[in-house]
Amino acid sequence: MSAGAASLPSFEAPGASALPRLLAGAHADRALSLAEHLHRHGELPLRPRRGAVDELIELVDASGLQGRGGAAFPVGRKLRAVAAERGRPRVLANGAEGEPISGKDAVLLAHVPHLVLDGAAVAAAAVGAREVTVAVGAPQALAAVGSAIGERTRRRLDKISFRLVRVPDRFVVGEETALVNWLNGGPAAPTFTPPRPFERGVGGAPTLVQNVETLAHLALIARFGVDWFRALGTRAEPGTALVTLSGAVRQAGVYEIPLGLPLVDLLARAGGPSAEIDAFLIGGYFGAWISAEQARTVALLDADLDRLGASLGARAIFALPQSACGIVETARVARYLAQESAGQCGPCVNGLDAIASALGRLAARENDRGTPDARLERWLAQVQGRGACRHPDGAVRLVESGLRVFAAERDRHARGSCSGAGRPLLPVENARMGGGR
Numbered sequence: 439m440s441a442g443a444a445s446l447p448s449f450e451a452p453g454a455s456a457l458p459r460l461l462a463g464a465h466a467d468r469a470l471s472l473a474e475h476l477h478r479h480g481e482l483p484l485r486p487r488r489g490a491v492d493e494l495i496e497l498v499d500a501s502g503l504q505g506r507g508g509a510a511f512p513v514g515r516k517l518r519a520v521a522a523e524r525g526r527p528r529v530l531a532n533g534a535e536g537e538p539i540s541g542k543d544a545v546l547l548a549h550v551p552h553l554v555l556d557g558a559a560v561a562a563a564a565v566g567a568r569e570v571t572v573a574v575g576a577p578q579a580l581a582a583v584g585s586a587i588g589e590r591t592r593r594r595l596d597k598i599s600f601r602l603v604r605v606p607d608r609f610v611v612g613e614e615t616a617l618v619n620w621l622n623g624g625p626a627a628p629t630f631t632p633p634r635p636f637e638r639g640v641g642g643a644p645t646l647v648q649n650v651e652t653l654a655h656l657a658l659i660a661r662f663g664v665d666w667f668r669a670l671g672t673r674a675e676p677g678t679a680l681v682t683l684s685g686a687v688r689q690a691g692v693y694e695i696p697l698g699l700p701l702v703d704l705l706a707r708a709g710g711p712s713a714e715i716d717a718f719l720i721g722g723y724f725g726a727w728i729s730a731e732q733a734r735t736v737a738l739l740d741a742d743l744d745r746l747g748a749s750l751g752a753r754a755i756f757a758l759p760q761s762a763c764g765i766v767e768t769a770r771v772a773r774y775l776a777q778e779s780a781g782q783c784g785p786c787v788n789g790l791d792a793i794a795s796a797l798g799r800l801a802a803r804e805n806d807r808g809t810p811d812a813r814l815e816r817w818l819a820q821v822q823g824r825g826a827c828r829h830p831d832g833a834v835r836l837v838e839s840g841l842r843v844f845a846a847e848r849d850r851h852a853r854g855s856c857s858g859a860g861r862p863l864l865p866v867e868n869a870r871m872g873g874g875r
Contacts, residue, residue: 454669458694459678460654464549466661472589475552484563490596494564500664502676507649508752519636523644527565531558531572533650534605534612537722538865540754543650545692547579552587560660563797565646571601580604603800614647627780628827647713648764671697675739685757686713698739713759716842721751723771724832726839733872763858765847768840769801774866775833785830789821803854
């Protein structure tokens with residue numbers, strides 16, 4: 439079908455090229471109330487009638503919306519998979535956000551929670567669910583969502599029920615199978631063996647798991663249509679995305695960008711660099727480093743980042759100043775990822791620990807006879823693709839990119855020196871990057 443074929447009733451759309459979309463009208467110090475939200479966006483145009491479910495899914499298919507949680511999976515395909523299963527489905531809004539340098543989901547939930555809840559209502563209507571679980575990590579976001587659910591309940595706005603759950607503040611919890619396992623009373627450990635959540639998820643029911651930003655986009659697509667959504671972004675990667683930018687920039691925070699925006703333009707929106715930049719970590723701790731030279735010409739688009747071995751991933755970007763050491767920072771994150779392992783397979787328990795230890799020795803300039811640890815590359819190859827989940831793959835990707843981009847620094851460390859003079863920068867505890875733009 440064509441991009442504008444689906445014809446759900448919609449309200450008059452705001453300017454299709456205007457930004458922000460998701461955070462439009464948001465207050466700096468509190469969440470939008472239900473009255474303010476409805477004044478800005480109008481009520482959801484969900485009409486119970488024959489063919490409405492198929493029409494909703496067709497609308498999402500036509501929009502080309504991809505998940506904003508990291509994997510960029512087509513949302514329409516997820517909706518169809520859940521809707522095709524037997525039994526009453528459920529919807530799980532994933533706002534766990536265990537990524538230490540990401541704050542986009544927390545900002546969205548804390549400032550415009552009704553947009554996320556609207557999106558959950560759209561998703562529930564598309565798959566035939568009557569219950570939505572909202573999983574939240576950040577305390578401020580938890581309070582805002584709880585208040586928003588209360589407002590909607592008093593007004594009897596929804597035909598579905600919402601259950602709000604606070605999740606543990608751990609890196610692995612945001613992975614959908616780990617989150618489902620935890621909600622079902624098990625450990626927060628991801629798995630990649632059947633059944634998948636769309637087959638048997640929360641409470642044993644077919645479950646649609648979507649990142650909260652993805653759901654917020656659904657709410658806007660249902661109101662304003664496909665052509666409006668596709669007016670920004672590219673044909674293959676349409677729409678906008680929230681990006682958390684931190685590090686050596688003048689105005690760190692959460693920015694909404696059209697997909698395909700050059701990285702240099704995002705830096706300009708953030709007031710420019712606050713120091714000379716050595717490299718960028720793109721995609722969070724499962725992401726990859728790119729050099730400052732590469733960053734001059736790259737667009738924030740998976741199709742463009744792929745040529746550099748990177749992707750948008752968790753949409754978290756960190757600017758590393760030249761005063762910091764890329765090998766030290768990579769070693770710190772590698773140790774963090776080893777400690778955050780679910781501990782359910784050898785590649786994670788033993789492999790990541792060995793990799794982090796070898797990289798730690800290199801960072802501390804403790805290698806024998808001034809030579810790099812030759813076992814490091816061997817261990818990276820042995821761990822890749824062999825884990826019970828994708829946690830070791832993400833860690834390997836980060837480390838390999840660090841060794842590649844900071845090759846000159848690696849040689850300095852092997853000779854017993856280091857060019858870094860500043861304190862460590864990347865958070866490796868339960869810190870969160872906040873603020874919105």
